[in-house]
Amino acid sequence: xxxxxxxxxxxxxxxxxxxxxxxxxxxxxxxxxxxxxxxxxxxxxxxxxxxxxxxxxxxxxxxxxxxxxxxxxxxxxxxxxxxxxxxxxxxxxxxxxxxxxxxxxxxxxxxxxxxxxxxxxxxxxxxxxxxxxxxxxxxxxxxxxxxxxxxxxxxxxxxxxxxxxxxxxxxxxxxxxxxxxxxxxxxxxxxxxxxxxxxxxxxxxxxxxxxxxxxxxxxxxxxxxxxxxxxxxxxxxxxxxxxxxxxxxxxxxxxxxxxxxxxxxxxxxxxxxxxxxxxxxxxxxxxxxxx
Ligand SMILES: NC(=O)c1ccc[n+]([C@@H]2O[C@H](COP(=O)([O-])OP(=O)(O)OC[C@H]3O[C@@H](n4cnc5c(N)ncnc54)[C@H](OP(=O)(O)O)[C@@H]3O)[C@@H](O)[C@H]2O)c1
Numbered sequence: 575x576x577x578x579x580x581x582x583x584x585x586x587x588x589x590x591x592x593x594x595x596x597x598x599x600x601x602x603x604x605x606x607x608x609x610x611x612x613x614x615x616x617x618x619x620x621x622x623x624x625x626x627x628x629x630x631x632x633x634x635x636x637x638x639x640x641x642x643x644x645x646x647x648x649x650x651x652x653x654x655x656x657x658x659x660x661x662x663x664x665x666x667x668x669x670x671x672x673x674x675x676x677x678x679x680x681x682x683x684x685x686x687x688x689x690x691x692x693x694x695x696x697x698x699x700x701x702x703x704x705x706x707x708x709x710x711x712x713x714x715x716x717x718x719x720x721x722x723x724x725x726x727x728x729x730x731x732x733x734x735x736x737x738x739x740x741x742x743x744x745x746x747x748x749x750x751x752x753x754x755x756x757x758x759x760x761x762x763x764x765x766x767x768x769x770x771x772x773x774x775x776x777x778x779x780x781x782x783x784x785x786x787x788x789x790x791x792x793x794x795x796x797x798x799x800x801x802x803x804x805x806x807x808x809x810x811x812x813x814x815x816x817x818x819x820x821x822x823x824x825x826x827x828x829x830x831x832x833x834x835x836x837x838x839x840x841x842x843x844x845x846x847x848x849x850x851x852x853x854x855x856x857x858x859x860x861x862x863x864x865x
Contacts, residue, residue: 583722584608584637586630586653587670588615594697595669595726596624601701602725609633611653616624633775634660639719640686643669643693648678655683661686666717667723669693673744674737681711683734689715690736692743693726700726700822710738719829749839753782758822766826801848801855809856810849813840 577718579601585596585758588610600623607625608616609632616626634640634657650670654661666686677690688711695705705727706738709716716723716731718774723729728778732738737807758779797799823830839856847857 578605581639581722582637584627584640585611586621586642586643587638589643589645589650590671590697591693591700594700595641595643598701599722600624604722604725607633607636613757616819627773630642630654631657631658631660634664636700637664638715639667639722640664641667641669646670647672648731649682650680651683654680658779661672663687665689665712665719667691667715671743672740674739676738677710677740687712687715687863688736689719690739691723694743694746695727697831702727706730706853708732708739708742710740710742744761759828759832762828763823763826766828774798792852792857795852795854796857798841801851805850805852808850809840809853810844812853813837813844815838815847827865 581607583599584607585592586609588608596606596608596619607627608619609617609627620626630653642650658681658820662685664686667689669691681688685821689709690711692708695740699705707729709731710733713734795803820837839859843855
């Protein structure tokens with residue numbers, strides 16, 4: 575049963591993530607109005623207490639707080655552009671994945687109190703202890719609606735610039751995909767000699783876990799602009815070892831595509847006289863942009 579002492583919330587977009595957001599709101603007792611391009615996706619949520627709006631304007635008009643979670647920013651503007659005047663003056667929380675530039679454009683496009691968000695969780699995690707979300711944009715929108723936002727997971731406000739949530743989101747995704755790259759290469763590599771992935775997985779997790787200290791060490795070196803701090807594995811040594819990684823990848827007959835780019839970057843740092851420094855110095859080459 576919705577708790578009428580709680581403010582109503584509207585959610586536009588009932589994909590895997592939008593539906594998880596609605597379920598969490600319903601469990602927390604928020605009166606929730608929903609809309610989705612394909613109306614059938616609202617049915618299971620209506621049985622749990624959501625109100626189904628038949629068009630975007632009606633959905634938006636139902637609540638001062640409007641949450642949008644669609645596939646991409648094109649779908650966001652496609653949908654919100656149909657809301658007409660209904661959006662004016664409302665709080666719009668956009669939890670759709672996009673770039674910092676897209677977030678800033680949407681913030682400027684509508685007459686709303688705008689908060690952009692990045693969800694650092696998969697749908698089953700929403701409402702649980704492992705979920706956290708970045709928010710940026712209107713501080714007052716964040717503070718006023720914090721109890722609702724906290725329903726989804728831990729809320730982290732990262733600044734008034736609307737683009738900052740997407741910046742943090744994509745920063746974390748970069749780390750995640752980097753890890754996936756290494757894991758996939760490793761499985762392909764040992765698989766060439768018949769080592770089952772399930773046999774290798776515990777070793778991989780143990781080793782990657784042990785290497786996580788790199789994050790804090792690199793962060794200190796980067797912020798101090800000094801890649802000689804606490805060096806235990808200098809880049810000249812690592813570059814020489816990477817040649818073996820590249821060579822054996824070739825010898826085993828698998829594609830080097832995922833891991834190949836790091837080798838030349840390390841070699842350039844060594845050639846530039848930084849061989850005694852740490853791997854983190856490669857970031858100086860990234861900062862110079864595309865060659
Ligand atoms: N799922 C995850 O693990 C996860 C994790 C973090 C962040 N996110 C982000 O959350 C957002 C939603 O993801 P999802 O998992 O819910 O995706 P999804 O299951 O594929 O759902 C996509 C949603 O977008 C709607 N949509 C797509 N194009 C549209 C258009 N042109 N006009 C109107 N509606 C349109 C779909 O409507 P129909 O039902 O009509 O197709 C559906 O509601 C994405 O930005 C995603 O990156 C997802």
